[in-house]
Amino acid sequence: PAQQEKNLQGGQEQYVPNICMMCPAACQILVRVKDGKVEKIEGNPKGPTNLGKICARGQAGVFRVYNPDRLKKPLVRDSPATRGSFQGLREASWDEALEAVASHLKKLISEGRVKEVFMLGGWPACLYLEPYMKAFANTIGTPNAIGTPGATCFFPKAFGWSTAIGVGAHSQILVDYENVKYLVVIRRNFFGSLSVVHGVRAGQKLGNYKLVVVDPRFSETAAKADLWIPIKPGTDLAFLLALINVVVSEGLYDSDFLRKFTNAPMLVAEDGSPLTAGIEGGKVKYLVWDLAQSKAVKHEEAILPALEGEFVVGGKKAKPVFQLLKEKVAQYTPEWAEGITGVPASLIRQVGIEFGKTRPAAVDTGWHDPKYKNSVMTWRAAAVLNALVGGLIKDGVLITGVGSIATPPPDVSEESVMRIWGTRQGVAMASKGFTYQGFLDAIEKGDPYKVSTLFLFSVNLALTAPDSSRWREALKKLDKVIAIDIYPIDAVLYADIVLPETTYLERDDPLYAMAYAPVLGFQTRVAAVQPLFDTRHLVDIIVGILKKLGAEYYEKYWLNLAKALGAKDPAALAPKLREAYEKEGVKGIRRVQAQARNLDVARLESEGLIVVKDSTALRSEMIQRAQAGQLLTPTGRVEVFSFALNAIKARMGYQPYWDPVVAWAEPEVFNKADGKQTFYLVYGRVPTMTHTSTADEPFLSVLTSDFKRMAWINRKVAESLGIKKGDRIRLVNVDTGKAVEAVAFPTDLVREDTVWVSSDFGHASEALRFTKFGVPYHVLTSIKADPVAGGVMSQEVVVRVEKV
């Protein structure tokens, strides 16, 4: 390390490996450094995530380090009355700031009120630093911590997929863009949003596959599509069900795949219960009808499992799952779907036939989607459709390196506000603790109990939490708000203690599994330059607080961290982590992690990454696992009949939102907008922005075209309302009355009944000098939770449009 620091001061140009942190997709990069300054960022040519490429945001990382708006020293607010403004915060030493945090925590602990502490993480905590934050929460003893904003981000989508293949987060599954020949994209804009990992692969292969984009607005992805289908918002599920109908009724499914990889042959009794034969090796064994032996046997023992028909087993009538699917989807004809989606039946039939006849074909895996009440079932239908044409795991949709080592997400404490609130809302998966919406009630009404102290880990609640203006008021009611961030974003303005983090180019990081890429590998960050300001690494900040709390807490942290990192023997790993950290800081943690995985530390630190299994090896391993019944699903196979959803049904009664096979389930906004005065509100991203976190990046801010900050309204409709380009308009939520102002962009790129805005803007912090106008989207959403996954239902919004 001393050597390296010396080199960084030298005049020679050198490349230092790092991981891009301008968005969560974590592309591998090389940072060109000279004279202790960042000169340029390049994609790391060895990086399997981005294949040596980076986007505009990645290129703009240079200017993040030198952005004068950065938080440069700890800040402390002496009077809570000034919350909501940057005024009232004064510079403080680290010692004073950490002492202030620790003494507040000591007080809560001594009074038995530590449960009142809650911690929320934004995407920078997600996937990477979450274990460090959760170990912190466990150490001080609060059950209230979410490092991953599952309810706002991915959980409904991920859960929908996982009901079929056991995993489903965007880090866990990936379309095989290199080989796919027919791709249907719903609720996704991979050319205009976050991920180079998808955009680079899909983009380089443009022309090799037919691209069908289903979206109410003409996105950057639609611009590259062979076919754009402007569907009625919230009805993608009906479209997918009709595709299933076509594939099944035209006999275009892959029966060999269904027999080998899925539980489509599983027998289900008339009462809806699967015929099972106990549990072996942690997997549910089920019966199928073997046509060769004319009897019911375990799937493994069957020679030719039946997919269709009705059989009598032990005196009970039973049908294979595929038969049930076929009967179920018979009603979901293209003609039926036309009435719901507004997409002509002939077009749906054409897409269904093309999809069924082209191999490999896939429905894109998506990324973000907590949008509608039916989000879970929508993605389940996507997975089932992929399964029908054999497009899961063996081709079409692959499991990534991170997906291959995934374990089922653990339940959170029953004491947590998230879980109690989610359970009371009737959220089936409340035990997973993603429903952070509940903290609003806890602040405002002390329900289920009072929370008083908030740690914000790079999360801009004041902009991104549903009903954001209500959150702004709620934040003022807390006793203490501690924010850890790199910029004085809107949420930071509500903090009493602000702890500034170093940017990604100034720091060494722990070891991370390489997410998103079709390989199994590990990566890290090596500091390219010394920190420019008096900032610290998140881990150093947490440890700093714990040291002030006392030796007992400090000791406990390493044990909790070892557990959170998934150590087999946490008691053995904990002292190693502590010693290494004391010697070398975060770098030391990384070395212990690397050694535990038998990775060559020197190579890791010089190249930034180590690939353990390449894509070919990973895929053949996943195929074997699927065939052997060793996926993460309860049966270990692709589940055309979901045991997870069936368990919800058993517990909560039948609802189409958790049909164990598939079913049409309505979004809340269904048929609620007239397209004359009232409109479905949909949001999206722009390629130069990452949620709200890049709006103050000097160059990205001005590289974003102004029309992408405006509210898109159909040109004809705008004419009828007398609205011209650039007019100020007001969008009013017809249910809540909450309103935002926007600049109108009349355009042919959006449906007549739909208004589109980007959710990346709307910043009001006076401490950010490079932000421009835009819509604070979440003023218009309200506190909701979908009944399955607890998603925030961020597009269940109908607005009225008024001229200002």
Add this chain to the structure above:
Amino acid sequence: MARYGMVIDLNKCIGCGACVMACIAENRREQALKAVSEGLKALENFKKRTYITTHIAGTYPNVGMYYLHMICQHCENPPCVSVCPTGASYQTKEGVVLVDKSKCIGCEYCVQACPYGARFWDSYIRSIDKCTFCIHRVSAGELPACVSTCPTGARMFGDLDNPASEVSRVVATGSAVAFKKEEGTKPKVFYVLPMRRR
């Protein structure tokens, strides 16, 4: 001697702006940092050696969105060079058109003469500035910054005299065309024009 050229496949361009940002970071970093210190207005006015414009066509639902790329065409017959009174604008042996800022007097004749709008007065360095095809990178065996970063491979770069190069192969198919041929400038940047694929 190589004859460098570029092909921009507008069918592959997704309008992400990576090329624009890469160029700023590679070639105009010091100017950019200065503009950052001056604030938002300076950033709004910050000149770019290459940029993208978005074009929307058609009426709902039969619409298209296209991106066009401005960049110096490195013409074989560059009007910017012939009008330059001081010899600041010149062409290298490889045919790359450059500006020697020590000779530039800022008369802007070349800005007027360029049919492509590829040149501008850079007040930070007090000279006319323009794309150099990243010749400093190319001489070191690397690709221009914009080409190297393009996620979809829409920008290609290479030797037009080498029939095996990617740019030569694309140009040879006839699918890549030069802009404003009638000007007689003989550009070495070629565009594969956008087609709505159905």
